Amino acid sequence: MFGKYLEERGLAFSQMMELWSIEAIKRCVRSGLGITCLPLMTVKDEIDQEKVKIIPCDSSFPAIFVQVVYHKNKWISQAMTEFIAITLKHAKSWA
Numbered sequence: 001m002f003g004k005y006l007e008e009r010g011l012a013f014s015q016m017m018e019l020w021s022i023e024a025i026k027r028c029v030r031s032g033l034g035i036t037c038l039p040l041m042t043v044k045d046e047i048d049q050e051k052v053k054i055i056p057c058d059s060s061f062p063a064i065f066v067q068v069v070y071h072k073n074k075w076i077s078q079a080m081t082e083f084i085a086i087t088l089k090h091a092k093s094w095a
Helices: 002-008 022-030 040-048 078-091
Strands: none
Touching: 022 040
C-alpha cells in the first residue's frame, strides 16, 4: 500500500524491503537506508529524540482494518487477554 502511495505521486524507489520487526525497520531508517510508514505510537520516542522525522503526507491512505480472532475454547495468555480488553475498550470510540 505504501509503495502504491509513492508511485501515485510519481515518487520512484529503486528497491523495496519488507521487514517484520518494527525495531529493525526503525534502525534501517535511522541508518539512512530509506523511509517507512509506521504508526506514530511506534516512533514517538525517536521523533521526540530527533532521531527520525515525519515527512508530511496527505490523508488519502485507505482505511486499514484489523481483526482479532481467537478460539473460544483454547487457553488465552494474560497478554492476549489484556490486548483484547484494551482493544474492546478503545473500539467503542471508533466510528
